[in-house]
Amino acid sequence: MPEPFPLSQRAQVMPASPIRRLAPLATVARQAGKTIYALNIGQPDIPTPPQILERLRSYAAANVPYGPSQGLPEFIEALRRYYAGAGLALEAHEIFVTTAGSEAVLFTLGALCDPGDQVLVFEPFYTNYNGFAAMMGVELVPVTTRAEDGYHLPLRGAIEAKIGRRTRAVLICSPNNPTGTVYGDAEMEMLGSICRERGLYLVADEVYREFVYDGRTQRSALTLSGLDQQVILCDSVSKRYSLCGVRVGNIVSRNRAFLDAVLRFGQARLCPPTLGQVACTALTEVPASYIQGVVAEYQRRRDVVFDALASAPGVLVRRPEGAFYICARLPVDDANAFAEFLLRDFDLGGETVAVAPADGFYATPGLGRDEVRIAYVLEEPKLRRAMEVFLAALAVYPGRVANAVRR
């Protein structure tokens, strides 16, 4: 008998999630009785609006049927009203409901790119883009942003230099995961100008839309002029309403051919989850004060984490402008080794911290080796303690160096 065929190249290049690959170590640590402050995953702890959970708990149908491939009409209408409240006037047919933001990005890459096509991304970037790209055979071409610049965009020439014959799109995330950076008007206009001039699509992951601090506003890619056919918005209810597990997101586009392709992708998987959509029809009943309170809470948390890190010797960090992440360059030899050290070798009074090593957020080999992403998704007292534990570990970590490297 012959050996079975090997798995696909696709399976072999598919990356493990750097966010989730430490999960087994965390499990062992928990089993050993350690308390772990989980700052490695963007898993909000904030309560979901009660209107949404109440809608779920009063689910009255006798079974759970398929919905339309493009989403339940009642939920699409709720989203349309949500966007109108965010200053984005949309028609229902411009909204396509997906199985979370993940599927929104996957379908978008699939509809825009064939295997071997390229998409520009600004590194560090949300690491799961790597996974979607690998599934679709798409090459992500990194344009590096630097901690020293607050991870804002480089000059136009540095971006244009990365555009090649196979480039099809620019993929951005603002407010940014993992950096917390919010692109300003000038940056958004520059990206719009590049995409207009080159015929590129601008794919904008705006799942953290409301999470902007210090009085900032987020500039949506949908407001860029002359780009109606080229802007694709990827969105999700996951972070906004602490509903990561419902797996409900959406695409927004004004490009009918693109939407038609996405519909055909969507028909193959039949429909996005019905229960999450039903629950989220209640989002029209969620008062504006809910999200205002959430954002104020995250701003306070950001300050806790930033102030702790900024006061620590040798750490290079900028105050994040949005989202609920902070990237910090640490005085360590290897952030992966440090993250493992935290889980395996360290505790302070039985407590330790899980963080995400940042090298998985870079596509350029070697970058991010001394950087971690911290998600400030715990309430303030826990977060204060978590930072104490984190900095105590940093002080005694055997691979510590004097100062984070400046580049």
Added chain:
Amino acid sequence: MPEPFPLSQRAQVMPASPIRRLAPLATVARQAGKTIYALNIGQPDIPTPPQILERLRSYAAANVPYGPSQGLPEFIEALRRYYAGAGLALEAHEIFVTTAGSEAVLFTLGALCDPGDQVLVFEPFYTNYNGFAAMMGVELVPVTTRAEDGYHLPLRGAIEAKIGRRTRAVLICSPNNPTGTVYGDAEMEMLGSICRERGLYLVADEVYREFVYDGRTQRSALTLSGLDQQVILCDSVSKRYSLCGVRVGNIVSRNRAFLDAVLRFGQARLCPPTLGQVACTALTEVPASYIQGVVAEYQRRRDVVFDALASAPGVLVRRPEGAFYICARLPVDDANAFAEFLLRDFDLGGETVAVAPADGFYATPGLGRDEVRIAYVLEEPKLRRAMEVFLAALAVYPGRVANAVRR
């Protein structure tokens, strides 16, 4: 300004669902006041076990968090016990929870095949396999089964003749969607023998496992000997518990490298839907009598539909052995035109029927043009009436021919 780049080739070849593409016509018909018996989609009307919906309605957490990428441990344990009850002894780590059967097939194709690789399928086959294959750049190579043979497998030589250098797997569905055929022991052993000899993977979609009639039993691919590394089971709670909308399914495999690849695919999309998994932890409390009652109900419905079609002049049909579909070859010029006629031009007392034209279930051009798939997913009185309406339409359809063609 240049034109935006065209969409990908992938987007252009991605097929529209033949099951769902008549949805706009159905919407128009409903708006015009017609009652439509929807026999085009495998959307069960049977109530979900109350234990499952009760678990959902008592959801007590304050938000809806991500779960593990491979699924919630409590749900995996419930599945393990379910499989044990079905005579399949599994370990928890052999079960990977997916976003419905759709994602199970998508991930499996992705892990086994690179673009250009081939998978053998027996046509007519579940049309959405086409969509997953298009997304992954995989070529489905059809082996034709015939209504005259009850859609059972052809001789071994006819199957082996389709295996080429790029063939990586054989994809089956038993009980079958769309034909209702249940492969017997000899057929399953033959497939196992072919896959063993050629090193091919055997991907078995067994979402209709329990839906077998007239005292038959289903033979799971997992019971084939010497194929532990090559059998991949794709499964789902959708049909079994009338939970199509929860989007919860799973893969079963004993191949660790394959499971590791699937885990990396799964990490990219973070996790399958939490709510559906939480609800389905209750499936251990569902008594065996539930599924027995469901199967008895579907067997009665099958007889209603089969008897009606078999008694109609010119229709070629075999009594289905399982699932809840029947394929019928009709005395019509074009089953698509007939399906459109039903929705657009016909009614009997204000009522009409939606069916799925079967050409989309074939990969060989020209096949299935006079065939429809009917899902018997309504209760008996409605189903009787639906068949009356259907046959009345067939009698007056302008494109009617004398008899269904025999091949």
